[in-house]
Amino acid sequence: MFATPMPMHIPDGFLSVIVSLVLWGISVIVIGFALKRVNTDLEERQIPLMGILAAAVFAGQMLNFSVTGGTSGHLLGAAIATILLGPWPAMLVMTCVVGVQAIVFQDGGLLALGANLFNMAIVGVTVAYFVQRLIQKLAGNRPWVTVVSGFASGWLSIFIASLACGLQLALSGTSPANIAIPAMAGIHALIGIGEGLITAGALAFVTSARSDLLTPEETPTPASRSLWVGGLALAVLLAVISPIASAHPDGLEWVAEQQGFLGRAQAPLYDLMPDYLLPGISNEALATVLAGIAGVGLVLIATIGVAMGRRRSSAT
Amino acid sequence: MSLSQNLDPYLPGSSLVHRLDPRVKVGWALGFILTVALTPPDAWPVGILLVAITAAVAILAEMPAGIVLRRAAMATPFALSALPLLFTVSGHELWTLPWGWTLTYEGAVRCVSVVMKSWLSVIMAGVLTATTRMPVLLGALRALGVPRLLVATVNLMWRYLFVLVAEARRLMHARSARSASSPRPGLHAGGSIAWRAKVTGGMAGSLFLRALARADRTYAAMVARGYDGDIRTLRLTPLTLHERISIILGLAGLGTVAGLGLLLWG
Numbered sequence: 001m002f003a004t005p006m007p008m009h010i011p012d013g014f015l016s017v018i019v020s021l022v023l024w025g026i027s028v029i030v031i032g033f034a035l036k037r038v039n040t041d042l043e044e045r046q047i048p049l050m051g052i053l054a055a056a057v058f059a060g061q062m063l064n065f066s067v068t069g070g071t072s073g074h075l076l077g078a079a080i081a082t083i084l085l086g087p088w089p090a091m092l093v094m095t096c097v098v099g100v101q102a103i104v105f106q107d108g109g110l111l112a113l114g115a116n117l118f119n120m121a122i123v124g125v126t127v128a129y130f131v132q133r134l135i136q137k138l139a140g141n142r143p144w145v146t147v148v149s150g151f152a153s154g155w156l157s158i159f160i161a162s163l164a165c166g167l168q169l170a171l172s173g174t175s176p177a178n179i180a181i182p183a184m185a186g187i188h189a190l191i192g193i194g195e196g197l198i199t200a201g202a203l204a205f206v207t208s209a210r211s212d213l214l215t216p217e218e219t220p221t222p223a224s225r226s227l228w229v230g231g232l233a234l235a236v237l238l239a240v241i242s243p244i245a246s247a248h249p250d251g252l253e254w255v256a257e258q259q260g261f262l263g264r265a266q267a268p269l270y271d272l273m274p275d276y277l278l279p280g281i282s283n284e285a286l287a288t289v290l291a292g293i294a295g296v297g298l299v300l301i302a303t304i305g306v307a308m309g310r311r312r313s314s315a316t
Numbered sequence: 317m318s319l320s321q322n323l324d325p326y327l328p329g330s331s332l333v334h335r336l337d338p339r340v341k342v343g344w345a346l347g348f349i350l351t352v353a354l355t356p357p358d359a360w361p362v363g364i365l366l367v368a369i370t371a372a373v374a375i376l377a378e379m380p381a382g383i384v385l386r387r388a389a390m391a392t393p394f395a396l397s398a399l400p401l402l403f404t405v406s407g408h409e410l411w412t413l414p415w416g417w418t419l420t421y422e423g424a425v426r427c428v429s430v431v432m433k434s435w436l437s438v439i440m441a442g443v444l445t446a447t448t449r450m451p452v453l454l455g456a457l458r459a460l461g462v463p464r465l466l467v468a469t470v471n472l473m474w475r476y477l478f479v480l481v482a483e484a485r486r487l488m489h490a491r492s493a494r495s496a497s498s499p500r501p502g503l504h505a506g507g508s509i510a511w512r513a514k515v516t517g518g519m520a521g522s523l524f525l526r527a528l529a530r531a532d533r534t535y536a537a538m539v540a541r542g543y544d545g546d547i548r549t550l551r552l553t554p555l556t557l558h559e560r561i562s563i564i565l566g567l568a569g570l571g572t573v574a575g576l577g578l579l580l581w582g
Contacts, residue, residue: 011394012441013433017353035463044545047465048538049531051472052480056527058473059480063488063523065509065516073513075520084524096470100477103453104325104445106390106438111349169397174430179400197510201517202524209525 008076008165008188009101009116012109016172023168024114030122031095037088050089054096057081063198073194078124078161079132079154080199083146084206084213087129087227094121115168119161123234127160128153130231143207146214147200154199155192156235162188163238170245181246323478325387325445333377333447337559338456339552340566345444347567349437351574357429359581362573370436377443387442388435398430450474455552468547476534480527487519 015023038046057077064072077097081090098120101107108116131153139145166184170177206213333341348369355362374384407422445453451471458467535543555563 009394011390011434012349012353012437013430013435014394014397017350020353031466032463035465039465044543045531045535047468047545047547048472048534049528051469052476052527052531052534053524054469054473055476055480056524058477059484060520060523062481062484063516063520065512073509073516075516080520080524084528092466092469095466096473099466100470100473103441104450106387106441106445109349109434109437110346110441111353111437175397175400176404180397183397194513197513198517198520201514202521203517204514205518205521206525209521210528213525213528 008119008162009098009108010112010119010165010168011106012111014109014172014174015112015115015168016174017111019168019172020111020114023118024111027114027117027122031091031117034088034091034095038092041088046089050085050093050096053081053085054093054100057093057097058100065194065198073197074191075198075202076120076124076158076195078120079128079150079157079195080202082125082128082153082157083132083150083199083203087125087224090129091121091125094125115165119164119168123161123164123238124157126227126231127235128157128231130228130235131156133228143204143211146207147204150203151196151200153196155196158188158192158195159185160235160238162192163242164234167238167242167245177242177245178247181242185242323481324450325442326449327379327383327446329378329447331376331378331447333373333443336447337555338448338452339459339555340559340563341444341448342453342456342460343563344566344570345440347570348440351570352433352436352440354574355429355433355577356581357426359577362577362581363429363432365573366436367432370439373443374439377447379443379446383446384439384442388439390438392431394434395431398427401427401430451549455549458549459552464547471547471549472534476530479530480523483526484519484523487523491515491519 038050057080060075060077060080064074066072078090078094081093084090085093095117098108098116099113102110102113102116132149135149135152136145139148162184163181166175166181167177169175169180169184174180175183203214348366352366355366402419402423403417405420405423405426407420410419410421410424412418448456451474454467454471454474458464
């Protein structure tokens, strides 16, 4: 059997029906918009291109390298598809990949497919696009910028998508927020390093072999600008909500109750949490997630700093 | 080659389930998964009924038990995320772990039900793909309203999936052929983790470049055969009255099960 050891494809049964349906709705709207964009923007050659690249992303997820003690680094592919194809086609490519994995290989559920599409196709691609454009805008278009932005967008897209995944599990009442979110974020902060390294290596290879494929984008259209803002908003929103949710799971319970997310049977779920059934984990959770966000900030600041320095030195 | 047998989940056969119209199968499978999701955790009779339905369908589809169980195991790693439920749901205490965590009856019920739900859903989706060829399944999805561009892209993706997976396997073969390792300590293959990642990145890069070149060739070949931007597929025959009635009856039955479960145990 063909299994990608990615603990991000949520199977059926782990999300509540309401969370699944809401995320299905969001995914259908966003992917419908992407379909419309691709239909009007691009010529007829786009179908074979997207189909074959979707197959390549699928096959590329098999590529791995050993890290240590039997663990290995993997590729998810959202960032590299975004950088090679542009955001809208990449969203469709990831939709096809995630959809085929769910329908054909049962990697991720069908009712949960809306959530999986949201995490991997929408959040993954928009965050990757935002990071890549931001770094390129700040540092110009040099080969090393491509590699650095490849790493940053690969890592951040995985990390932010995992926050969304943890938040969905918590909202469904499957895992308490102060366990689900730090666990997801912690695992994927590591998995993301593999993703980032492979993405950077792949872009380095493409730069040296076919640099014409990585020409900077034409003048930004309103739609691509709104996508850029969307990526920023998603990243910030998820990075802010999740530590709050994991520090105050009772707050999430309150939201969930207000929205009618949790039934009567599920309501006692969080009653134990404020009593610190698992002593200290709440603060640790907060610390983990805050550390993750601080890490993101540091990487961005360092990248921007180096980019500014290079730009100045090349100007003189 | 054996490769495609590994990858393609379709199991050739002529069972009752194989011969059903794909639209009927997709409708029933989605209805079943929704019913499973709606069933309250402690509704044991409904749960047993759902297990029985799953088993009956798998037997009717003549699926080998080993394959069914192996596919069900796909969702198992994710079950870890349901484990905290054992301790966080309040209720009747079963026993207390040495470090003060309390296992409750209600928590155990919730945890078991999450895992069972994911199993049943995975098995049912597995039966669907084991008894329906991918192009037929895609035709059914198109008939059920999935946008044409998406279906056309997945169709092409499916056609080239095996080619590109073989490509990726060749890249990995070549890498392992280059990486000799010695049993002597201190003499291990490859450089640092960053170096290994760079090598893998190069493999991914060349995989994508080859895919892009292949897309160009495929497009040229399609144009040469009269492709004008429109993917034409055979139209499915309209659903017969019999098939319509079976979809409606199946969904009504599942709806009754879900409704009873929600009313009596919800």
